[in-house]
Amino acid sequence: MVVTGFDMSQVQRFSLGRGIVSYYTAPFRHMTRNQRPAQMKKVLLLVDVQNVYYTTRQAYQRHLNYNKLWAKTTENREVVKAIAYAIDRGDPKQQEFQNILRAIGFEVKLKPFIQRADGSAKGDWDVGITIDAMEYAADVDTVVLVSGDGDFDVLVKKLSGDKGKWVEVYGVPELTSVTLMQAASQYIPIDAELLMA
Numbered sequence: 001m002v003v004t005g006f007d008m009s010q011v012q013r014f015s016l017g018r019g020i021v022s023y024y025t026a027p028f029r030h031m032t033r034n035q036r037p038a039q040m041k042k043v044l045l046l047v048d049v050q051n052v053y054y055t056t057r058q059a060y061q062r063h064l065n066y067n068k069l070w071a072k073t074t075e076n077r078e079v080v081k082a083i084a085y086a087i088d089r090g091d092p093k094q095q096e097f098q099n100i101l102r103a104i105g106f107e108v109k110l111k112p113f114i115q116r117a118d119g120s121a122k123g124d125w126d127v128g129i130t131i132d133a134m135e136y137a138a139d140v141d142t143v144v145l146v147s148g149d150g151d152f153d154v155l156v157k158k159l160s161g162d163k164g165k166w167v168e169v170y171g172v173p174e175l176t177s178v179t180l181m182q183a184a185s186q187y188i189p190i191d192a193e194l195l196m197a
Contacts, residue, residue, distance in 0.1 A: 068194050142168065143167045144170065145168070153179040
């Protein structure tokens with residue numbers, strides 16, 4: 001299924017806002033000038049919801065605005081697949097949030113809630129995200145990974161190197177792995193422009 005946008009009537013209470021203008025572009029030597037992202041049209045969007053929740057809360061005491069994220073990452077692109085990986089706590093607020101993600105255009109994949117001794121939640125989506133990235137990579141030009149988890153640096157290197165994909169990583173600057181930033185074709189910080197008011 002190809003998603004080309006989302007129905008604004010389903011998400012009227014959220015504004016799209018402006019996109020991020022600051023970013024870091026890493027060397028992407030194996031591509032020619034006419035293969036750069038401006039010409040690429042098909043995108044795979046993968047969001048590590050738990051990582052984003054905890055890093056934006058820790059750094060900004062705010063939450064990611066998924067409508068702004070969608071607008072920024074899908075502008076002038078055809079969405080082949082967009083997946084949000086989350087934890088199923090079974091509570092109504094989480095279910096409402098998951099329904100909002102679906103209304104925006106995400107497929108929501110859930111794992112059972114496991115609480116750690118420190119109160120944080122364990123999601124274990126690293127393997128699932130990696131499998132989906134490798135499965136859908138052949139169908140896209142660009143892979144967008146929204147996570148600061150350094151465990152993904154090997155995946156990002158594989159996608160950009162062996163698979164020849166342009167890989168954008170979105171993460172909270174001070175809480176994103178340096179090796180993940182360096183592995184990305186482009187690192188875009190999650191800052192105030194992508195947060196809820």
